[in-house]
Each structure stands twice: as C-alpha cells, then as structure tokens.
Amino acid sequence: MKIALIGYGKMGHMIEQIALERGHEIVCKIDVNNQDDFDSPAFASADVAIEFTNPTAAYGNYLRAFAHNVKVVSGSTGWMKDHKADVEALCKDGKQTLFWASNFSIGVAIFSAVNKYLAKIMNQFPQYDVKMTETHHIHKLDAPSGTAITLAEDIIDNLDRKTSWKAGTTVWDDGHVDGTEDHKADELLVDSIRHDEVPGIHSIAYDSEADCITITHDAHSRKGFALGAVLAAEFTKDHKGLLTTSDLFKF
C-alpha cells in the first residue's frame, strides 16, 4: 500500500523502516519544513497517512489530511483534551477516518486487558489503594503519557472507588520535582518520571498493609509501537470512521 508519513522524527523513521520491510511504499514524508507537500499529488495518492508529531500539531495535521480525503493513523498524544469531540464529529458515520491509539504495541494491548481485569477484581478488596507511574525519555512533551491516561480511564471504568485521575509529580533526572502527590481518595494518582532515553514504562501498583501487587509494561525499544502503527495502517486501508486498537487486536 501507499503510505504518507506526517512527522519524520524518532517514530517516523522507525515506521518507515518497518513499512518498507513489509512491502509498502512511502510516497511522501512531511515534516515541519515541507508543509506544502500536504497539497501535493504524492500526498493525495496515499492510502493512509501515518502521523506521529506532537500534542499541538496533531489535530491540524488530521484536518489537512482529511481535506484531501486521506485516512490517518496517528499515535500523537496530548491533543485529546482539546479536540476529542471535534475528531468524533469529523469521523461520525465514516465521513473521515482516524485510527488513533495512545500506544500501538501489542504488549500494551495485552497489558490493557490485564489492567481492566485486575481493576474489576479489586472491587472486592478495598484494602488495596492503586497508583500509576509512567517513565519516559527526557524529550517527551506531555505528562502523564497518553498510555497512562488510557490505562487510568480503564481503571476508573472498572474500579468503583476511583472516579477520576489526577497528575501527581514529575521527577526529572536532575532531581527537580514538579507537581504534588496531594489527591482525594477517589482520585487515581498518576506520577511521571523523565529519565535519559527510556522508550516507555507503565506500572500500576495496588498497595495494602500486607503486600503490593504491581503490573508493568516495559518497552525495550520503539519497534513495537512502530510495528503496531503499520499493522493499524494495513487495517485502516479497508475500514472507516474512528478506529482504535480494540478494533485491531481482538481478545
């Protein structure tokens, strides 16, 4: 299939490599310096555009792709709080197509199922309090991570004693700490750590006086995210509307 890349940074490069290995053609690569290429015949010829940029650029990129009727697969995080409703309206009844996931790795899809199941079980055990910690590289622009927010929303949907999530502290490599651990009992605290070049670690801990149960997903590299994004693009070519990983990985 023909793929356009929007954003040619760490993820864009890895997606290109995996897409070529899987026999796809990269018809166009758009970065900050060649925005006019959105209006090129090469971009319009793409079956799907794969977008990995940043929290502020993502939504505008979707609009530019939709203007040329190009379907989008995107992993950019941090834009949902401002534009979730807009995107839902645009993709209603398959008018436009966006496959978005806060995390494309198969491992996180499995981890997410375990997270939901564990949260349900914990309704029977009020002695455990739950907390989440995510760790990423120091270049990351958003905190908490998109994956942490998705996992937190899944806990809130399944564990009666938590009704919302709250960003806790962000601890930096130099020891500097932003934010506060203050939170109400019904708020799920999500802490962040920004360290070196860590690709992404998400840990959920249920702590009681007697013991602690922790589940962790630890990405060894960005390869799993990139492979998932290419699998999503292959799926999106033949589907319409607002899509996500639960449409792709069914278990």
Ligand SMILES: NC(=O)C1=CN([C@@H]2O[C@H](COP(=O)(O)OP(=O)(O)OC[C@H]3O[C@@H](n4cnc5c(N)ncnc54)[C@H](OP(=O)(O)O)[C@@H]3O)[C@@H](O)[C@H]2O)C=CC1
């Ligand atoms: N869902 C998932 O599985 C994953 C999601 N992510 C998310 O994907 C996003 C990108 O991550 P990553 O590749 O590591 O980040 P990078 O910073 O390495 O790459 C982003 C690229 O997008 C470019 N860019 C910025 N603005 C625009 C624009 N308007 N149009 C086109 N390109 C633009 C940047 O250029 P410049 O540097 O010049 O600004 C840079 O080359 C982040 O939001 C991250 O959270 C990351 C990994 C996995």
Ligand SMILES: O=C(O)C1=N[C@H](C(=O)O)C[C@H](O)C1
């Ligand atoms: O910025 C990153 O690198 C990552 N971002 C995503 C997120 O915010 O959850 C996914 C992954 O953890 C890497």
